[in-house]
Amino acid sequence: MSDTQPVDLDDAHPVHKTVPGTLDDLRHALDAPPGRRARHLGEALVDRGLIDPPTLDGALDVQRRTRPHRLLGQMLLDAGALTPLQLNSALAAWMGVPLVDPRRLTPEVEALRRLPRVLAEREGVLPLMMHGDELVVAVDDPWDQSLLEQLRFAAETRVRPVLALPGTLAPAVTLAFRALGAPGGGEGGNQPPEVEVLARSLADEGDADVDVDPAVLNQSDNALVRLVNAVIGDAVRLRASDIHIETVEGQPVRIRLRIDGDLVPYLELPPRLRFAVVARLKIMADLDISEHRKPQDGKIAFARFGGPKVELRMVTVPTVHGLEDVVLRLLSGLKPMPIEGIGLSPGNLQGLRGVMAKPYGLILICGPTGCGKTTTLHSVLRELNTDQRKIWTAEDPVEITQDGLRQVQMNARIGWTFAAAMRTFLRADPDIIMIGEMRDPETAKIAVEASLTGHLVLSTLHTNSAPESITRLLEIGLDPFMFSDSLLAILAQRLVRRLCTKCRQAETLAPHALRDLAQLYIESSAGRGETMDALIERWQRQHGDGQGRVGVYRRQGCIQCDHSGYQGRMGVHELMVANESARELIRHRAPAAELQAAALATGMVTLRQDGIEKVLAGLTDLPEVLAATNQ
Secondary structure, eight states, X not given: OTTSOOOOOOTTSTTGGGSOXXXXXXXXXXXXXXXXXXXXXXXXXXXXXXXXXXXXXXXXXXXXXXXXXXXXXXXXXHTTSSOHHHHHHHHHHHHTOOEEOGGGOOOOHHHHTTSOHHHHHHHTOEEEEEETTEEEEEESOTTOHXXXXXXHHHHTSEEEEEEEOTTOHHHHHHHHHHHHTOOSSOSSOOOOOHHHHHXXXXXXXXXXXXXXXXXXXXXXXXXXXXXXXXXXXXXHHTTEEEEXXXXXXXXXXXXXXXXXXXXXXXXXXXXXXXXXXXXXXXXXXXOOTTOOSSOEEEEEEGGGGTSOSOEEEEEEEEOGGGOEEEEEEEEOOBOOOOGGGSOOOHXXXXXXXXXXXXXXXXXXXXXXXXXXXXXXXXXXXXXXXXXXXXXXXXXXXXXXXXXXXXXEEOBGGGTBOHHHHHHHHTTSOOSXXXXXXXXXXXXXXXXXXXXXXXXXXXXXXXXSSHHHHHHHHHHTTOOHHHHHHHEEEEEXXXXXXXXXTTXXXXXXXXXXXXXXXXXXXXXXXXXXXXXXXXXXXXXXHHHBOSSSOBEEEEOOOOTTTTTSXXXXXXXXXEEEEOOHHHHHXXXXXXXXXXXXXXXXXXXXXXXXXXXXXXXXXXXXXXXXXXXXXXX
C-alpha cells in the first residue's frame, strides 16, 4: 500500500494515541505485554468497530464464492468499507506490531548505518533504532518474510519490524539518509553534507545548556552563518517553497521544508541555537534582533550573502517562553510559464483564451493560498504582453517577473495599498491592470469600475469555487448590476502533484472500478451532464486500449523523484464563463447553488471532474485529486 496518500495525524485523530511520538514511546510499545487476540482479521475489525458483522459476512461470502485468493483486507478497501489507515492500524493491533509515523521519529545514527542506503531506498524500509540486540525497522509489510530475511542478512543482526503509516516511508527514508550523509549506494564511506557537519560542530561547542550569544554573528565566517546559508541553499536545490523554523523551550530547533505542497522534516539543531538562528535571519532581513514580543516581517536578498539569486519573504511569530518561530517563503524570480503549460484542459484553455481576447472586463482566479493563482495570472499576462499594450501590475510580493510589465510592489506601511495603486494606474493610461488580490471592498469596487471603463482587469480571490466567488463579492458590497456587466470569467483552481513519468506503474481498471470512477465524476456535477454509459463510452474512446479497457497509473518512487512517486505539480481547474443567464442570476443575487447549476448546464467542468480526466490521462492519481477537491 505504498501508493496511498500520506496520512497526517493530529491530536484529535482516533489513531493518534496508538502511534508512538518518540523512540522511547516506541520502546515501551515494543516491551508492552500482548493483549487478547482475535481469531482472525475480520473479528479484529469488528471488535474495533471499523465494520459491522453483516459487512464482514458479506465480504467473506464473496471471497468464498468468487475470490478465494483475494485478501480480505484488500477486498474491504476496494469496497470502500475501510481506509488504508484503518486497515493498517487494525492489522498492527491484531498482530501486536506497533504502528509508527516515520515523519515524527528521528532515527538513531547507529541504526541507519546498519543498512546500506541503496537497500533501504530500493525496498522502502527505514531503520529506526537498536532495541537490545534487535534492529527496529519501519516497513510497509511486516509479514514479508523474504524481505525480513534480506534485512537480517544485510544488518547482521535480528530485525524487529514495525508498521509504517501509509505513504510515509519513501520521503522519510530519503530525508533520514540525506541527513546522515550516506552515499547513494557507492563506495567511499559516509561523508555528511555541509549542514550536518556544521550542526554537529555547533552541538559540540560550548555548554549545551547555555544559549549561543547572537553577538558572535558579527563574524561573517562563523559556523552558524554558514549553516543558515547552507539550509537556504538546500531549500533552493530541493525546490522547497517555504522553510519553517520552530523553537520550543528545552527541545531541539526543528526545521521543516514545504516541498510540492507537503511539509517534510529536514534538520534538528541543538536547543542552545534557538535565539542565535532567529537573530541571524533577522540580521539578513534587516529586522530588529532585540524585539521578541511582536511579529516582524521582511525580505532577504540571498545573493547578498553569497547564495543564488533568490529572494525570501520572512515573517517572525512570537511563541511561548519568549521564543519566536520563523517562516521563510522562497521567491526565486521565476519566469512566467506558457499558458499551455499550467495544466488547463483543451476546453478550459479555449474558453479562457476567448475571454482574454475581450478588450475590457474582469477575469478572476480563485482558490486557497498556495494553489498557483499568481502563476496562472502571469501565464495569462505572458500571452497578453505585447508592445501594443500597457500593463500595470500591483503585487504583494512580486514573485514572478517578466519584461514588458510595469510591476509595482505594495507597501501598506506607507499607505501604498492595492486600492491606492488602482487609482494611480487609472491615471497612467493602462490597457490591462493586474491586481494581486481583492482583499477589501474598496479595491473590488475600483476594479469593477476600471473594467467598465475600457480596461481588462485581472485579479485573485481566496474562495473555493467560481460560483462562491460571485456571492462573496456581492456580500462585501459590490453593485450586482455593475458587477454582472463587468464579469467575463472566473477560474477556480487547485494544485495536485504530477506522477513521476520515470517510475509510474500502469494499472487496468476493472469494470466495477471504472463504473465507481464514473459515478464519482457524475456526482461531482450533481448528475448534470453525461449519463454513466455515455461517460464510460467516451473514456473508452479517449483513454482506452481499443478493447474497452481503461487504465490509470499508480505512483512508485525512484531516484528521479526522490522516491516520492511525484515530480512537480499541475493545476486542476473549473472555468465559469459569464453568459446572459449567469448575469441575470447575479443581478438577482442568486445563491451559489443556483449559479453552480446554471454554469453546469452550460457545460462547466468541476474541479473534481477535471482532476479525474487528468487521472485517466496518466498525469496524476486519484488520491491527489480527491484530497485537492474535497470541499
